[in-house]
Amino acid sequence: MNDTYPWPVFEADTVLPASVYDRVVPHAETPEALLAKGRTITARIQQVTPEDRLPGHKQPYYLRADRSERYLVAGTVVNVLARAADSGDMFEMATVTGGKGAGQPVHRHAQTHVALYLLDGEAELWLDGERFVMKKGDFASVPEGSEHGFRFCAHRTKMMVWYAGTEALAAIRALGEPTDCHVQPDDAEVAWDRERMAAAERAGDIAFADEMFPELPARAITRATLPEDTVPYTLAADEGRKFVGGPEYFALLASQENTGGKFFVVMSQGPESEMIPRHYHNLHTENFFCVDGALDMIVNRSRVTLSPGDFASVPAGAIHAYRMACPFTRFMGFLTPGLFQNFFETLGEPGYEANVYPREPHQLRFDRVLKELESLDLVVIEEQMREIEAAEAERA
Amino acid sequence: MNDTYPWPVFEADTVLPASVYDRVVPHAETPEALLAKGRTITARIQQVTPEDRLPGHKQPYYLRADRSERYLVAGTVVNVLARAADSGDMFEMATVTGGKGAGQPVHRHAQTHVALYLLDGEAELWLDGERFVMKKGDFASVPEGSEHGFRFCAHRTKMMVWYAGTEALAAIRALGEPTDCHVQPDDAEVAWDRERMAAAERAGDIAFADEMFPELPARAITRATLPEDTVPYTLAADEGRKFVGGPEYFALLASQENTGGKFFVVMSQGPESEMIPRHYHNLHTENFFCVDGALDMIVNRSRVTLSPGDFASVPAGAIHAYRMACPFTRFMGFLTPGLFQNFFETLGEPGYEANVYPREPHQLRFDRVLKELESLDLVVIEEQMREIEAAEAERA
Numbered sequence: 053m054n055d056t057y058p059w060p061v062f063e064a065d066t067v068l069p070a071s072v073y074d075r076v077v078p079h080a081e082t083p084e085a086l087l088a089k090g091r092t093i094t095a096r097i098q099q100v101t102p103e104d105r106l107p108g109h110k111q112p113y114y115l116r117a118d119r120s121e122r123y124l125v126a127g128t129v130v131n132v133l134a135r136a137a138d139s140g141d142m143f144e145m146a147t148v149t150g151g152k153g154a155g156q157p158v159h160r161h162a163q164t165h166v167a168l169y170l171l172d173g174e175a176e177l178w179l180d181g182e183r184f185v186m187k188k189g190d191f192a193s194v195p196e197g198s199e200h201g202f203r204f205c206a207h208r209t210k211m212m213v214w215y216a217g218t219e220a221l222a223a224i225r226a227l228g229e230p231t232d233c234h235v236q237p238d239d240a241e242v243a244w245d246r247e248r249m250a251a252a253e254r255a256g257d258i259a260f261a262d263e264m265f266p267e268l269p270a271r272a273i274t275r276a277t278l279p280e281d282t283v284p285y286t287l288a289a290d291e292g293r294k295f296v297g298g299p300e301y302f303a304l305l306a307s308q309e310n311t312g313g314k315f316f317v318v319m320s321q322g323p324e325s326e327m328i329p330r331h332y333h334n335l336h337t338e339n340f341f342c343v344d345g346a347l348d349m350i351v352n353r354s355r356v357t358l359s360p361g362d363f364a365s366v367p368a369g370a371i372h373a374y375r376m377a378c379p380f381t382r383f384m385g386f387l388t389p390g391l392f393q394n395f396f397e398t399l400g401e402p403g404y405e406a407n408v409y410p411r412e413p414h415q416l417r418f419d420r421v422l423k424e425l426e427s428l429d430l431v432v433i434e435e436q437m438r439e440i441e442a443a444e445a446e447r448a
Numbered sequence: 449m450n451d452t453y454p455w456p457v458f459e460a461d462t463v464l465p466a467s468v469y470d471r472v473v474p475h476a477e478t479p480e481a482l483l484a485k486g487r488t489i490t491a492r493i494q495q496v497t498p499e500d501r502l503p504g505h506k507q508p509y510y511l512r513a514d515r516s517e518r519y520l521v522a523g524t525v526v527n528v529l530a531r532a533a534d535s536g537d538m539f540e541m542a543t544v545t546g547g548k549g550a551g552q553p554v555h556r557h558a559q560t561h562v563a564l565y566l567l568d569g570e571a572e573l574w575l576d577g578e579r580f581v582m583k584k585g586d587f588a589s590v591p592e593g594s595e596h597g598f599r600f601c602a603h604r605t606k607m608m609v610w611y612a613g614t615e616a617l618a619a620i621r622a623l624g625e626p627t628d629c630h631v632q633p634d635d636a637e638v639a640w641d642r643e644r645m646a647a648a649e650r651a652g653d654i655a656f657a658d659e660m661f662p663e664l665p666a667r668a669i670t671r672a673t674l675p676e677d678t679v680p681y682t683l684a685a686d687e688g689r690k691f692v693g694g695p696e697y698f699a700l701l702a703s704q705e706n707t708g709g710k711f712f713v714v715m716s717q718g719p720e721s722e723m724i725p726r727h728y729h730n731l732h733t734e735n736f737f738c739v740d741g742a743l744d745m746i747v748n749r750s751r752v753t754l755s756p757g758d759f760a761s762v763p764a765g766a767i768h769a770y771r772m773a774c775p776f777t778r779f780m781g782f783l784t785p786g787l788f789q790n791f792f793e794t795l796g797e798p799g800y801e802a803n804v805y806p807r808e809p810h811q812l813r814f815d816r817v818l819k820e821l822e823s824l825d826l827v828v829i830e831e832q833m834r835e836i837e838a839a840e841a842e843r844a
Contacts, residue, residue, distance in 0.1 A: 188568075380513070407603035411633070
C-alpha cells in the first residue's frame with residue numbers, strides 16, 4: 053500500500069437530498085439509520101487501514117488474496133474479507149478454499165441473505181431442494197431461510213461468500229479453528245462432527261439440515277437472467293442483467309429487487325481505461341474484488357492495485373476512484389445497501405446482449421448521471437480536489 | 449519493467465562438461481548445435497527486451513497478459529508469446545482466446561509437437577480420434593502428426609498453445625488477420641473458409657482433417673499420470689508426475705520422455721518464498737508463465753513481476769532468479785530442450801501424492817543438486833554476483 057499519494061485533509065459532510073432515500077426498496081435499513089452511519093463515517097475520511105489487516109471498525113481497507121484472518125473449517129480455509137465490526141454491522145464476507153470433498157453441508161441462515169460466486173475449480177451446489185454443478189464464474193443468490201450447501205469437486209476450489217447480515221460468520225468460525233496456513237488441506241473425506249455443528253448453531257445465525265449432502269440429480273447452471281423478486285436462484289458465468297457504458301459492460305448478478313434492497317452485485321468487464329472522477333458516497337459501502345487483470349484504485353490518501361483475489365472495502369465517506377489496468381479486467385462490486393443501483397441503470401445502456409466487453413467503445417451517458425445527480429448517492433469531487441491540489445502545489 | 453536493478457557487466461562464457469549432453473534423450477537437437485547456440489547467447493547477456501515487445505532474436509523478454517502481437521483468427525484472438533525468431537528457432541507459443549463456438553478444427557502438424565493447457569473457461573478437445581471435455585487446468589500433449597482440434601464452450605475460454613517447432617504459427621496466422629483489439633469476439637458460429645485453410649496449409653506446418661469437429665462421444669479428462677513414451681495424451685488439472693521440494697511441489701505435465709527430448713512442462717505451486725540463487729543455463733531456454741498469484745523475477749539487469757497471464761522468456765546465458773510472491777502461486781515452465789529435467793528429479797522428492805503444496809515445508813535437496821552439478825545445465829553464480837556487487841558498492 054503506497055500511502056504517499058498527496059491528499060489534502062478534506063471534511064466531507066455534505067449529505068444528499070431526501071429524494072435519494074426513495075430508491076431504497078422496502079425491507080432495507082431505514083433512511084435515518086443509513087444517514088446516521090453516513091455522518092459517522094465522514095469523520096474518518098483520511099484513514100485507510102494498513103494492508104492485510106481487518107480494521108475492526110468501519111473504515112476503508114485493503115486485503116491481498118488469501119492474507120487475512122483465516123480459519124481451518126472442515127477441509128477448507130476460510131479467509132475472512134469482512135466481519136460485522138469491519139463493515140459497521142452491514143455485512144460479512146469470506147473466501148472458502150478447499151480440495152475435493154471439502155465444503156459446507158446444507159444449512160440455512162434465518163437473518164442473512166447469502167451470495168455465492170465460484171472463483172476457481174468446480175463445486176456441487178445444493179439450493180432450495182435442487183442440486184447443481186457450479187463452475188467457475190457461476191453465481192447463486194440465497195435469501196434468508198433458504199437451504200443451501202456446497203461440496204468441492206476440484207483439487208483446488210475457491211468460493212466467495214457474501215453475507216448480508218452480521219451473525220453468520222460467527223457460526224462458520226465456530227465450526228473450525230484459527231490457522232496460520234494459507235493453503236487448503238488436500239482432498240479428503242471430511243468427518244463432520246454433529247457436536248461442532250450444534251455449537252455453531254449456538255454461536256451464530258445457522259441451522260443445519262438433517263441430511264448434509266442429499267443425493268439429488270445434479271444439473272448444470274444455465275440460467276441467464278435475473279428473477280423479478282427475492283427468491284433463491286442460480287446464474288451462469290458471464291450472464292446477468294447487462295448494461296454497456298463506454299468501453300465496459302457491467303452485469304447485475306443480483307439486483308436490489310433480488311435482495312429486498314439489502315445489496316446488489318455487479319460484475320464489470322473492460323479494457324485498460326482512464327481513472328474515473330474521484331467521488332464519494334454518503335450512504336452505501338462499495339466492496340471491490342478483482343477477478344481478472346488489475347484494478348488501480350485511489351482510496352483517500354492511498355493508491356492500491358488490486359490483482360486477482362485482492363479486495364478493497366470502501367465505506368460511505370471515503371473518496372475513491374479507479375481504473376481498469378489490464379486489457380482484460382473483470383471485477384465484482386458488492387454494494388450495500390442497494391440504493392446505488394440506479395447509478396448503473398442511469399450510466400449504462402440496458403439490453404446489452406454480448407458476453408464480452410464491446411470491441412468498440414459505446415457512448416458513456418455521464419450526461420444522464422449529471423441530470424439525475426439529485427437522486428443518486430454520489431458526490432463527485434474531482435474538480436474540487438484538483439483545485440485543492442493546485443493550491444497545495446503552489447504553496448510547496 | 450524496472451531496469452534500475454544494479455547489475456555489473458558480466459561475461460558468461462563458461463560451458464559445461466560433456467557429461468551434460470548425455471541427458472539429451474534421442475531425437476533432440478545435437479549437442480554441437482545446442483552448444484553453438486549457448487555460445488552465441490552469452491554475448492547478449494545484458495539485454496532484456498522492453499516490456500510487451502517480441503525481440504525478433506533470441507534474448508530475454510517479458511510480456512504482460514494479452515499485450516503482444518495479436519491476430520484475429522476465426523472467432524479467436526491469437527496473442528503471440530513467441531515466434532521462431534524470438535526463440536532462436538526452438539519454439540513458438542501463443543494464447544488463443546475466444547467465445548462459445550470459436551476454436552480450431554481438427555488438424556495435425558507434421559513437424560511440431562504441441563502442448564495445450566486450458567487457462568480459463570471450458571473447451572471440447574479432439575485428440576487422436578477421441579473427444580474430451582477440457583476444463584481449466586487440463587493439459588494435452590500432441591506429438592508430431594497427431595490429429596487434434598478444439599472448440600470453446602464458455603463465453604470466454606483461453607487456451608495456451610506451445611509449439612515445439614518453427615512452422616506452425618505461420619499457418620495459424622495465415623488463417624486470420626492482424627488485430628489491435630485485445631478481446632475475443634462474442635460467441636458466434638464460425639464460418640470456416642476452406643480457401644483460407646488451404647492457404648494456411650501452404651503457409652506453414654498444418655494439415656486440416658476432412659471433418660472439422662467430428663461428432664464423437666465426449667468424456668471428461670481424468671488421467672492423472674504420464675505415459676512412458678511419446679504418445680498423445682490428456683492430463684487432468686493439478687495432476688502429473690509430482691515432486692516435493694522445500695515449501696513447493698512441482699508436477700511434470702509432460703516429461704522429455706513424452707516429447708522425444710524436445711521439451712518438458714513443469715507446473716510449480718507454492719507459498720510466498722525467498723529469491724532462489726541467481727544462475728544461468730548454457731543450453732536450454734526457460735519460459736515462465738504465471739497462472740496464479742505472482743512471480744518476482746530477476747532477469748539480467750531487470751526485475752519484473754509476473755501476474756496471472758504474464759510471460760517471461762529466459763534463454764540460455766541469461767542470469768535469472770525468482771521467488772513466489774503470493775500465498776498461493778502457480779506458474780508453468782516450458783523448458784526446451786528437455787535436458788534440464790534431471791534438475792527437478794534431483795532437487796525434488798518423487799512420489800508426492802497430494803494435490804496442493806505441503807502445509808509444512810519438506811526438505812530441499814540442494815545438497816543433491818550440488819553433488820550432481822556436473823551433469824546439470826546449471827551455473828549458480830549468486831556468490832560471484834554478491835562479490836561483484838560488494839566491490840561495486842565500495843567503489844561508489
